[in-house]
Amino acid sequence: MNAVIAHYTAACTQKDIDNVIIEYTSLVKRIAYHVSIKLPPSVRLDDLIQAGMIGLLEAARNYDVSQGASFETYAGIRIRGAILDEIRRNDWAPRSVHRKARQVTEAIRKVENREGREARDHEVAKELGLSLDKYHRLLQDAGSYQVLSLDEFRENEDVNLPTTSLKDPSGILQNENFQSALVETIENLPERERLIMSLYYVEDLNLLEIGKVLGVSESRVSQIHGQAVLRLRARLRQWLS
Incomplete structure (x- = not known):
């Protein structure tokens, strides 16, 4: 999979992006759910998943195989970061x-x-x-x-x-x-x-x-x-x- 990722970071097409979304949507959902169980009920899981998908797309566009990390590790960090940014941006706390x-x-x-x-x-x-x-x-x-x-x-x-x-x-x-x-x-x-x-x-x-x-x-x-x-x-x- 890293070889595929390396290919589309050099020449990213819509088809490449679609393939990554299909491959890693489950990772986004898993991270979003893991974060959501530690949050108040007012925070919607769907909102976190949407933010995580943005993080996944950013990971696909910015991944550099020469940095040594696997794409899944890199994407996981970007996904989690995007979800946390969404939570901080909305600040559900009164x-x-x-x-x-x-x-x-x-x-x-x-x-x-x-x-x-x-x-x-x-x-x-x-x-x-x-x-x-x-x-x-x-x-x-x-x-x-x-x-x-x-x-x-x-x-x-x-x-x-x-x-x-x-x-x-x-x-x-x-x-x-x-x-x-x-x-x-x-x-x-x-x-x-x-x-x-x-x-x-x-x-x-x-x-x-x-x-x-x-x-x-x-x-x-x-x-x-x-x-x-x-x-x-x-x-x-x-x-x-």
């Missing part, structure tokens, strides 16, 4: 959720700076002037819209791609430093948060499956996941501001 997420992030940062250790649920709730119950509900709301936070940093993982950023050594250094900081910060999360992040983003389990593994409810997993992501944002503030 403004109130963004505002509350920022408030939690800031509260976590303040508590951890003051105490010199990881912030606990009841401490963050107190910092926000909320009961523990209300804080957990807030985490659940915010967490459902935070699922892309780590996915965004996996788009270019494990493959060398021809991008404009490769022409900017300082950009590469900054990205590598951020990746190192992200990995270190994840490793320093509280044990349960770290485990949930691993099961969710590495093992690709959904919240219900993680709940069964840990013996807790799906809603509790959502709360812990939300707090983990917001804790990461608080600790990586210098990179994300």
